[in-house]
Amino acid sequence: MISKGIKGEQKLVVDHTHTANAFGSGLVEVFATPAMITLMENTAFQSIAWLLPEGMTSVGTEVCVNHLRATPIGHTVHCESRVTEVRGRSVVFEVTVSDEKGIIGQGKxxxxxxxxxKFMSKL
Known part of the structure; x- marks a missing residue:
């Protein structure tokens, strides 16, 4: 059962595939905002996936984040998610990403x- 307080975490070493230049979101070789959002979503997803019955999954419906600081290639980023609210089938997470210097991104x-x-049959 999904409940408030469930936590997830993942670490990632930033490489060229995670950069703004690679994602097309900028021309700099730093950890891209789209890569950070992917890490946040995946960390949240993984934290509850094992709790769902067979045949069920979760899909992202909202992301609201601030990317506060750049992280260069070769540095490790650490993402943490925490369930803050469960409303029926809707699950809200607080997400934070940090590197060696502190928080680089946070949001909901x-x-x-x-x-x-059923979800796939409606597409």
């Missing part, structure tokens, strides 16, 4: 629990 991410087969 919402996921919705769905039946995978």
């Amino acid at each position: 991410h919402t996921r919705f629990v769905v039946d995978t087969e």
